[in-house]
Amino acid sequence: MTGPEAVDVANGTADTGPAATTVTLLIADDDEVTRSGLRMxxxxxxRITVVGEAADGIEAVEQARRLRPDVVLMDVRMPRRNGIEATRRLLAESPDPPKVMVITTFENDDYVTAALSAGASGFVLKRLPVRQIAEAVRVVAAGEAVLFPAALRQMVTARPLNSAEALPKAALTGREEAVLRLMATGQSNPEIARALTVxxxxxxxxxxxxxxxxGAQNRTHAVVIAYESGLVVPGFAS
Structure with missing residues (x-):
């Protein structure tokens, strides 16, 4: 089992370019203007085809089951069922679930951290240029992770540590801890290899x-656990 590469979409860097295939996308956001604008x-x-929209978490799950998109662009603060629970259900109930990428307005939104812990592959900010959001969609569809280390550190700092996310007793080796610390700074696998000379x-x-x-669902979830457990402290690296 190997984890997906981390990609810094904000800086336009990636380890490997996503395959040149069209990505099908479902947009879930309770604000009709935002949802319609994103769709357009x-x-x-x-290489992006928007196949549907959803106005809340219940619709997001229903539409994802019906349309089988590659990626769901998921707002977290929605009525009836929020994006956290929708993400959890999508990933748990489907044998071949879509990738979920959270989209949010606020960098310190603790809902986003919870969604990442639920298995979302990454997150983007609504204020990003549309080409960067589109690239993040393509990256996530290719099985990679979209990680903004500075924003993730801010989110984890803004909320109390969750003891339930503490590192398990089956401790990591020293080299595995070193790899996880470098993952938390947003470094890709090739960059980690160079840093550790392996x-x-x-x-x-x-x-x-x-x-x-x-027990992490993906690379981003592992980084959330690292911050929340205290293995990596905010400000560890930029």
Whole structure:
């Protein structure tokens, strides 16, 4: 088992380019103006087809089951069922679930941290240029993780530590902890390999071991656990 690469969409960097295939997208947001605007703008971007919309978490789950999109762009603060519970249900109930990417207005939104813990593959800010949101959609569809380390640190700092997310007793090895710390700074697998002077395959093995031992659904979830457990402290690195 190996984890997806981390991608810094804000800086336009990625380890590997997503495959040149069209990504099907479902947009879930309770604000009709925002939802319609995102649909119009993202549909105009290369290799993205918007297949549907949802106005709340219940609709998001229903539409995702019916339309089977590659990615759900999920707002977290929605009526009837919020994006956290919708994400959890989508990922738990489907044998081949879509990727979920959270979209939010506020960098310190604790709902986003909870959604990442529920298995979302990453998050983007609504104020980002549409081309960056589109690139994040394509990256997540390719099985990679969209990670904004500085914003994630702010979110975790803004909420109390959750003891339920503490590192399990099956402790990480020293090298696995080192890999996790570098993951938390947003470094990709090749960058971690260079920093630790090991092969890329060795890093992939360590990342896979980290995800398994932490019970993390993906790379981003592992980083959330690292911050919330205190293994990585806010301000550890920029």
């Amino acid at each position: 703008l993202l549909a105009a971007q290369p 092969s890329l395959e060795t890093v992939k093995t360590h990342v896979g071991n980290v995800l398994t031992k932490l």
